[in-house]
Amino acid sequence: MTTTDMGEMRDPGSLDRSQRGGSIGLVIVIAIALVGAAVGLLQVGRGNTSLYILILLAILGTVGVFSLFALAAGILRFAGQDSGNPMIRGLVDGAFDGILVTDSSGRVVYANAAYLNLIGAASAKDARPIERVFIGDPDVSEAVYRLLKAAREGRRLQEEVRVGGLKDEPARWLRLRVRPGDAGRNARTTVWTVADVTRDREKQENVFQELQHAIDYLDHAPAGFFSADAAGNIVYLNATLASWLDQDLAEVGSGGLKLTDVVSGEGASLLAIPPEPGDVKTEILDLDFKTRSGLSVPVRLFHKVAFGADGVPGPSRTLVLNRARGEQQDAQRAAEVRFMRFFNNTPMAIATVDRSGRIMRSNALFARLFKGAAAEGPARSILSTVAERDRSTLEHAIAKASEGQGDIAPVEAALSDSSDKFATFFLTAIDDDGERDSETAIIYALDTTERRALEGQIKQQQKMDTVGQLAGGIAHDFNNVLSAIMMATDFLLSAHKPTDPSFSDIMQIKQNANRAASLVRQLLAFSRRQTLRPQVLDLGEVLSDLGMLLKRLIGEKVKLDVVHTRDLWPVKADLSQFEQVVVNLVVNARDAMPDGGKLTIRTANMSAADIPSAAYKGMPSGDYVLVEVTDSGTGMSAEVLTQIFEPFFSTKEVGKGTGLGLSTVYGIVKQTGGFIYPESEVGKGTVFRIFLPRHIPEKEEIKPADAPAIAALTSAEKLAQAAQPDLTGHGTVLLVEDEEGLRALNARGLASRGYTVLTASNGVEALEELERNEGKVDLVVSDVVMPEMDGPTLLKEMRKTNPDLKMIFVSGYAEEAFEKNLPQGPDRQFKFLAKPFTLKQLVEVVKETLAK
DSSP: OBOOOGGGTOOTTSEEOSSOOOOHHHHHHHHHHHHHHHHHHHHHTTTOHHHHHHHHHHHHHHHHHHHHHHHHTTSOBOTTOOSOOHHHHHHHHTOSSEEEEEETTSOEEEEOHHHHHHTTOSSGGGOOOHHHHTTTOHHHHHHHHHHHHHHHTTOOEEEEEEEOOSTTOOOEEEEEEEEESSSSTTOSEEEEEEEEOHHHHHHHHHHHHHHHHHHHHHHTSSSEEEEEOTTSBEEEEOHHHHHHHTOOGGGTTTTOOBHHHHBOTTGGGGGOOOOOTTOEEEEEEEEEEEOTTSOEEEEEEEEEEEBOTTSOBOOOEEEEEESSTTTTTOHHHHHHHHHHHHHHHSSSEEEEEOTTOBEEEEOHHHHHHSTTOOSBSSOSBGGGGBOHHHHHHHHHHHHHHHTTOOOOOOEEEEBTTOTTOEEEEEEEEOOOOSOTTSOOEEEEEEEOHHHHHHHHHHHHHHHHHHHHHHHHHHHHHHHHHHHHHHHHHHHHHHHSOTTSTTHHHHHHHHHHHHHHHHHHHHHHHHTTOSOOOEEEEOHHHHHHHHHHHHHHHHOSSEEEEEEOOTTOOOEEEEHHHHHHHHHHHHHHHHHTOTTOEEEEEEEEEEOTTTHHHHOOTTOOSSOEEEEEEEEOSOOOOHHHHTTTTSTTOOOSOTTSOOSOHHHHHHHHHHHTTOEEEEEEETTTEEEEEEEEEOOOOOGGGOOOOSHHHHHTSOHHHHHHHHSOOOOOOOSEEEEEOSOHHHHHHHHHHHHHTTOEEEEESSHHHHHHHHHHTTTOOSEEEEESSOSSSOHHHHHHHHHHHOTTOEEEEEESSOGGGTGGGSOOGGGGOOEEEESSOOHHHHHHHHHHHHHO
16 A cells, blocks of 8 residues: 555646545554554563464554554555546546536535636635525526536536626626536535536527528518428418418418418419429429418419428428519510419319320319329329229320320229229320420319219119119009908908818918018018108117117127117107117127127217218208117128118028018118118128207197006006907998909998998099988098099098098008198098008098097
8 A cells, every 4th residue: 555645646726625635643653552552461461372362463453453544544545546547637627618526515525727717716725616606696596596406406407697798797608517426316426517608609699690681681582482391381481472462470380371371272282292202303383372362463483392211291492483573564474374374273184194194284183183293294194093994094095195186085084092083084185296205185184073973872862762663662552462361361260260270271371461561561661651650759768678679689699788878869750660770780780790799789969060070971961869780790891781771682591581671771761861871891890870860849749748647547447448449330431442352342341340331443433422422421431542533632622522521541652652742731631541451450440530
């Protein structure tokens, strides 16, 4: 070990209290005292060997204690462990920035010459910590407080402060930094750095002043200038262009001003230059800008865009020349401006192409319709904008135009960017100079997407209406046949006892007739000609009542989840028909999940504000109640999805479905005034969304419910109501029916119940029969559709002579199908009985009508 006097290495221009010297004289005195004590012990213990050993050990221990004490006092140090490395100390002492080290109590441990010079200390003894240097300076005290707080918390922090500037003293900018001298929050020392950054600040201020001058020059240049990002937001607009367009510069850069706000028509589409990774492209464009009040300003743009390596465009640099100025003095420029206005603002997309189909020039609408097409320059082939299946047809048409042929048929083609977008291309040949890259044809393009969609909807609607009319006509005629069969079976059953061997055969006929009647009702539902009995419904309650039935229908493998919306709006619909809609959809969903799955029925209110965002074709804006049926089944392809509502179309095996389920659903929803939209994807399930119009009840519809009165009935009264009613009666009934067999059976049935029956085959004969009986008829039962004179016309004629005459209409069509032909007011009173009907149903409605 060696001892070193640290005072001999200290730079006079710096202060270092980190190495503490010890007193060597005090250590020598303590050492002599210890040695004397050891010798005294040795004289006392002479002749005792073990005592010598103990004394020797005591001396060695004394020497060890002395060494440790000297090492702790800083007098002794191990050779090679000198912390005062001359090179490091030289770098720190000669650093340009001031360096200060303080201990945990804030006392200065070290300060280099630069720090002493920055704080104006006359000698090393005047070294002060940072907080004492700037005490009393309010502009610096806040920054110093933050630095001291960071020092206590063991964090790094930097602040820049302005000092001086009083009287003749020049202002200075100092950058103050603090960091812990040791790692961790409990650092024993803190290192401060003070740098004079006045010159850097002056350079920044000079650059800022130059930038301000440049902006001022650009703002008031005789030409307009703007910069826009890839999203179309204008991030910069000079004052000249802002004055031309009467725009507020305060809106620029905050997303408040977009290209579409200053460019007329579709012109903004031309500013979307096709990407060229790593390239810089400049386009010259002639467009119309618009002022805040909507006035047009013809301009020429020099539009420059730089693309990154990934093809992402940076902000544009666009110079704007006002072409309206001096227009009257330059006729040629005026003509050019007018042409460019016509070219860019025409409602037809126009482009010129060369022999290979490359786009040479296009207007704004063309650039919007075919995104990425450049205004000028062969940046993209028009063939790439067309779907592959139609590409050869357009290519052939361009080849014909390049040969100078004038009669070129229009080309209908699907666009490549979307499978459901279409356009029609009209080609006109132009003379070229024979070079391959010259313009050879003008192409006019019309977006026919909406037209084709409308044509598809009309064709689908016409097909559905045609099939519906056919189904309704067949159902009407079939109803007459079924009515006769059902009436005949009623007569046979009344003439045979249950023990009769033929009784079971007659019952079988009746059951099959009822099944046939059910199929006919489904056909009528599809054709929207069934009879509905609408009532105000809460669909949430209806679905809750159906819950148990639906669970039995879907089985245990399928999980049913019914989600209701609170305060669901009421609708007006036929309860039984709506239940049929839900049951049909649930059964189809069950069949689509043979291995089980999840079925969700959800209800919700859809206000008129929500309809546009839903984007369902053909549904007008209004308030609706949504019923959504979603399954996790096998799903359907797009081809199947377009046919599911057609009658007799089914994806099930033969014998497992009639193909009338969804067609019935479609007809019921449409007849109720609603809309139904299916969505499906193979392997991902299906969802049906039904929108029924919201019903707002009128005053006369708000009546007390009949349920309490029914609930108040006694058990005996309920049994009495359920007992077989007396269907016999008396009176004269005029029966008008053009089907002879059905007319005879109906007349026989009414006569068997005690009524006097008169018959007629049409309305003319009915009037004659009424006249022969001098109008003494109590009730008229008439078919609606008959030759020579139909039922509604018959009612009008009869009411002329007998306003109180009671009337019952029977028809295979719905009541709504002919009610527009009925008289208005009091003469409109009548009953309606839908075909097919049984004898019991006929005599019940006859007796009920006569009783009133």
